[in-house]
Each structure stands twice: as structure tokens, then as C-alpha cells.
Amino acid sequence: LKWQDPLTSSQLYFQKFPDERTPLWTNPCTDPRHHAILPPSINCTKKSLPDLLIIGPQKTGSTALASFLSLHPNTSQNTPVPGSFEEVQFFGGQNYLKGVEWYMSNFPSSSTVTFEKSATYFDNPSAPKQAASLVPHAKIVIILQNPAQRAYSWFQHILAHEDPVAITAGSLEVILDSNSTSSKKVRQRCISGGRYVHHLTKWLEHFSLQQMIFVDSDELKMKPPTVLNSLSKWLDLPEFPFETYIRYSPSKGFHCRLLDGKTKCLGESKGRKYPEMPENLRRKLDKIFSLDNSALYKFLRKNRLKIPTWLEESVRIRA
Ligand code: A3P
Structure with missing residues (x-):
């Protein structure tokens, strides 16, 4: 046994246990050992x-969904985080290394339901474990969109952000047909989030x-x-007339x-605003997602959960 200064001993420790380099945060307020040494900023x-x-x-x-839910007086959302589209993007991302104190500082006011929306969580492989470690009792909302439409919308998003590969290709169809490495990367970005059951399985662990x-x-x-009323009922929130505060805007x-x-x-x-998805592209995307959609259909049916109309249709067309 020999004495080392803290820096050297921590370096030696992480050489020996490299898997522990990324911390796994737990709630310091529920751990008596942490509680005793918390900084005053954690209340x-x-x-x-x-x-x-x-x-x-x-x-x-x-x-x-997040902006409509925040209309309810018994909810509060995180303060907008600059640089990440106002999202906290804590679990599975760079912000995770900023620590629990930083995460907590994004929720200065709390309500019956305090929530955050970070759309990056769903398909991030580290997010489920990190989220469960810090907020094990949290409720989780997942939105199911036809993955073909989601892929097309994602392509329009990167096109609007002037992604050079998307601009050169000009259409998602060209990307799907191309074998170049750069096209494969764009394809992956458009497709992978729509493989719902694959990602869901990780959350269910x-x-x-x-x-x-x-x-x-x-x-x-x-x-x-209608969606907000059933969501707030599920959250045990008092009734709230969402219909009074939500209007369709023709423009x-x-x-x-x-x-x-x-x-x-928003x-x-x-x-x-962009052109509707061409039929040819829809057929190609439907084919790409057909096994994923069948798996989602089986999962929802087995668990007696409501099946979205687009999913009923996509499975019926395939049958
Ligand atoms: P498009 O811009 O491709 O139409 P997210 O916020 O998860 O990134 O999703 C963006 C998508 O939300 C938009 O994609 C749009 O279709 C959809 N959306 C649903 N309701 C909306 C609303 N009330 N206002 C704006 N977009 C809405």
C-alpha cells in the first residue's frame, strides 16, 4: 500500500476501471452519504x-406537445437552454458531464408536474440507463409518428440547415439509392430514429x-x-380547458x-412548408420500415395499447 496524491490516484483508478470514466448520476437528495456533503446550491x-x-x-x-402541455397551470418546464434548441439534452449527451447540480439548475420552479422535453433521448443508447439512475420514477412520453414521414421531415430539416450531402443529392430518394459513405450517414440519420421497437426495448430495460x-x-x-386532455388525465392533473387555449392557424x-x-x-x-412526399419515396421508406412497423404493431397489440391509424394502415397494406 502506498500513498499517492489525489490526481495521480484518480488517474490510476480510471486506468484500471475505464468503464467508470463516465459517471452515473443518482439523486443526491435521496442518498444520505451525498446529502451530508451537498453544496448549498442544491436545495x-x-x-x-x-x-x-x-x-x-x-x-x-x-x-x-411540450408547448401545449406547459399551458396547464400545474405544470412547469425547464428554462430554455441556449445552444441546444432550448432543450436540456442531459441524458446521453455532452451536458451529462456538467453534473446533477447543472441539471437541477434548469428547473428553478416546480409544479405538480415538472417536465422537460429533449427529443434526442429516445434513440440515444445511454439515455435510458442514465435517466433511470437519476429519475427512476419519472413518467415517460413517447410520440409515434409514421417513421416514413418522420424520415422525410428529418431530411427536410437537414436540407433547411444546408447539409452539403443533402443539398447535392437534392432528394431523400437519391440518398436512399446511393452507396457513398456520406449518403449512408445521412440515410442513417433519417432512418434510425424511426426503428421504434429497437429503441423502446432499451427504455423498457x-x-x-x-x-x-x-x-x-x-x-x-x-x-x-384531445391528446392533451388524456395526457393530463394520465398525469393526474386537474382538468384544464386546453381547447380554450389552442387554435388552428390557417396561415x-x-x-x-x-x-x-x-x-x-411555433x-x-x-x-x-415543403412538397408532399412523392409516392415512390413513400413506398421505398415503407419497405425499409416494414419489419419495424410490424414489431411495433405486435408490441402495442400485445400490451393492449392504442394502435395509431397510420400503423394499422401500414400493416394492412403489407398483409
Ligand atoms: P415538419 O416541420 O417537418 O412539418 P419535433 O418538434 O419533434 O422536432 O417535430 C417537428 C414536427 O412537429 C413538424 O415537422 C410538424 O409536422 C410537427 N407538428 C405537430 N404539431 C405541430 C404544431 N402544432 N406546430 C408545428 N409543428 C407541429
């Missing part, structure tokens, strides 16, 4: 961790199905108050919040 008498995570996937309407609710993206688009082509008599729609990156 355990107040709720500073979310009860609800809206985990995406991206391009399914997650921003609209750490959270029970009873902690999860599935929202149909099409229903959210068409009838947001936006989507529902928006109604505040002080004026519609307040920014131009949400609900973009």
Missing part, C-alpha cells in the same frame, strides 16, 4: 428534478411500461386538445397556442 427541500420526460423521437411533434404513455403524432397534429397550417387573444405558433423550423 433538497424543493423539487428540482422532473417528474416527466418527453423523450421524442425528433420530428414527431415533441415541441408542440430501465422503466416499466406503466411509466410510459404513447402519443399518436397524427392525433396530436389534428386534435391537440401556419398547424394548431398554435392562444395567448391574450393572439395565436402564438417557430418556422417547426411545421415547415
Whole structure:
């Protein structure tokens, strides 16, 4: 046994246990050993961790859902985080290394339901374990959008962000038909988030199905108050007249919040205007997702969960 200074001993430790380099945060307020040494900035008498995570996937309407849910007076959302589209993006991302204190600082006010929406969580392989370690009792919202439509929307998103590969190809169809490494990367980015059951399985290793609710993206688009009413019922929130605060905006082509008599729609990156998906492309994407969609259908049926219309249709067409 020999004495080493703290820095050297920590280096030796992580050489021996490289898997422990990334910490796994737990709630310091529920651990008596941590409780005794907490900095004053962590106030355990107040709720500073979310009860609800809206985990995406991206391009399914997650921003609209979060903004509508925040209308309810008994909810509070994280303060917007600059640089990551206002999302906290803690679990499975770079922000995780900023630590629990940083995460908690994003929830300065708490309510019956304190929540955050980070659409990057759903398909991140580290997010389920890290989330379950810190907020094991959190409820989880997952939005199901036809993965073909989601892939197309994602392609429009990177096109709008002037991704050079997307711009050169000009269409998602060209990307799907190309064998170049750069096209394969774009293809992967468009497709992988839509393999729902694959990612869901990872979440189910750490959270029970009873902690999860599935929202149909099409229903959210068409009838947001209906979706919000059943979500808030599931969350045991008092009734709230969402229909009074949500209005369809013909110019936006989507529902928006109604505040002080004026519609307040999401920014131009949400609900973009672009041509409808060509039939040829839809067929190709449907084929790519056919096994994933069948698996999702079986999963929802087995668990007696509502099957979105787009999924019923896609499985019927295949049969
Ligand atoms: P598009 O811009 O491709 O139409 P997310 O917030 O998860 O990234 O999802 C963005 C998508 O939300 C948009 O994709 C849009 O189709 C959908 N959406 C659903 N309801 C919306 C609303 N009320 N306002 C804007 N976009 C909405």
C-alpha cells in the first residue's frame, strides 16, 4: 500500500476501471452519504428534478406537445437552454458531464408536474440507463409518428440547415439509392430514429411500461386538445380547458397556442412548408420500415395499447 496524491490516484483508478470514466448520476437528495456533503446550491427541500420526460423521437411533434402541455397551470418546464434548441439534452449527451447540480439548475420552479422535453433521448443508447439512475420514477412520453414521414421531415430539416450531402443529392430518394459513405450517414440519420421497437426495448430495460404513455403524432397534429386532455388525465392533473387555449392557424397550417387573444405558433423550423412526399419515396421508406412497423404493431397489440391509424394502415397494406 502506498500513498499517492489525489490526481495521480484518480488517474490510476480510471486506468484500471475505464468503464467508470463516465459517471452515473443518482439523486443526491435521496442518498444520505451525498446529502451530508451537498453544496448549498442544491436545495433538497424543493423539487428540482422532473417528474416527466418527453423523450421524442425528433420530428414527431415533441415541441408542440411540450408547448401545449406547459399551458396547464400545474405544470412547469425547464428554462430554455441556449445552444441546444432550448432543450436540456442531459441524458446521453455532452451536458451529462456538467453534473446533477447543472441539471437541477434548469428547473428553478416546480409544479405538480415538472417536465422537460429533449427529443434526442429516445434513440440515444445511454439515455435510458442514465435517466433511470437519476429519475427512476419519472413518467415517460413517447410520440409515434409514421417513421416514413418522420424520415422525410428529418431530411427536410437537414436540407433547411444546408447539409452539403443533402443539398447535392437534392432528394431523400437519391440518398436512399446511393452507396457513398456520406449518403449512408445521412440515410442513417433519417432512418434510425424511426426503428421504434429497437429503441423502446432499451427504455423498457430501465422503466416499466406503466411509466410510459404513447402519443399518436397524427392525433396530436389534428386534435391537440384531445391528446392533451388524456395526457393530463394520465398525469393526474386537474382538468384544464386546453381547447380554450389552442387554435388552428390557417396561415401556419398547424394548431398554435392562444395567448391574450393572439395565436402564438411555433417557430418556422417547426411545421415547415415543403412538397408532399412523392409516392415512390413513400413506398421505398415503407419497405425499409416494414419489419419495424410490424414489431411495433405486435408490441402495442400485445400490451393492449392504442394502435395509431397510420400503423394499422401500414400493416394492412403489407398483409
Ligand atoms: P415538419 O416541420 O417537418 O412539418 P419535433 O418538434 O419533434 O422536432 O417535430 C417537428 C414536427 O412537429 C413538424 O415537422 C410538424 O409536422 C410537427 N407538428 C405537430 N404539431 C405541430 C404544431 N402544432 N406546430 C408545428 N409543428 C407541429
